[in-house]
Amino acid sequence: MGALEVSRITRRGMNFVGGVAGLGMNVNADGSRSWVLRARVGGIRRDMGLGGYPDVTLAQARDSARAARAQMKLGLDPIEEGKSLRSALIASRAAAITFTKAASLYIETHEASWKNAKHRQQWANTLDTYAKPEIGSLLVRDVELPQVLKVLEPIWKEKTETASRLRGRIESVLDWATARGYRSGPNPARWKGHLDKLLPAPGKIAKTDHHRALPYRQIGEFMARLRQAEGVGARALEFTILTAARSGEVRGARWSEFDLDGAL
Missing domain, CATH: 3.30.160.390 (Integrase, DNA-binding domain)
Structure with a gap:
């Protein structure tokens, strides 16, 4: 036919x-x-x-x-x-989602466990400012070492602390994407045994500006003045100096952790 x-x-x-x-x-x-x-x-x-x-x-x-x-x-x-x-x-x-979408979903999933809104904003800001222009529109499964380096290298020496935090955030997003099945293979943003071979260690290039220390001979005068100050902040600082406790432990302390009668 x-x-x-x-x-x-x-x-x-x-x-x-x-x-x-x-x-x-x-x-x-x-x-x-x-x-x-x-x-x-x-x-x-x-x-x-x-x-x-x-x-x-x-x-x-x-x-x-x-x-x-x-x-x-x-x-x-x-x-x-x-x-x-x-x-x-x-x-x-x-499974074809972009890096920007993956980052958004990661933040949405984890923000409830973060201490404050500022932390979430810092996460979003660094990714939006530095990662999104370079890899935001790429499928998250296609983000590999060349793309990660393209994001990090331009700011690694000039904005080392920001770049280091950004690297960790990219690594977290990619780890999340792997666990959810959106990508496979090793994480190209991991530091140990990988990027540490390609980029100088942040501690070796970042300038650290320490806070000025109080000369120990002036501590008596300072403590006398501190006791004159009112407010929880002044008492917390006095307690920190007298006990050598970590500042984070002092800020997060609860009354149930103190035995005033036993001076403990």
Whole structure:
């Protein structure tokens, strides 16, 4: 049967056209026509759709039918193979999120555990300012070492502390993305055994400005003045000096941790 004869098929149901065993044109109740390959796969009769007519020509339908028959000879089920490919495509699209989206989801997931809104703002600001222009629109699965270095190298020596924090934040976002199945493989932003071989250690290039220390000979005069000051802050500082406690422990202290009668 040729292309002209195929164009004249109107009988409802399956109309075999020859050229490839089992290839036919199926005419639906509404008059629409489509190509179907009828074959037995694993002892079961299967009808495999090959597309609608006239979008798919007779020649194209025969080529597709021959390819399907070739798969069957190899013991494959072309219908199931097609389902697997479609499923893989859907899964791939679902996993295709950008670095910016991944960063947003990471912050959304973890911000409840952060101490204050300022910390969240710092996270968002550094990523928006430095990472987003370079890798924000990339799929998170495509972020690799060259892209990470492109973000970090321009600011590594001039803004070392910011760059170091930014590296850690990129690493955290990529680790999260890996755990969620959005990417695979080693984290290109990890420091130990990786970026530490490519970038100088922050401590070796960052200038540290220490707070001025009070000369120890002036501590008596200072303590006398401190006791004159009112407020919780003054008492906390006095307590810190007298006990050599860490400032974070003092700021977070609770009354339940003190035994005033026992002076503990």
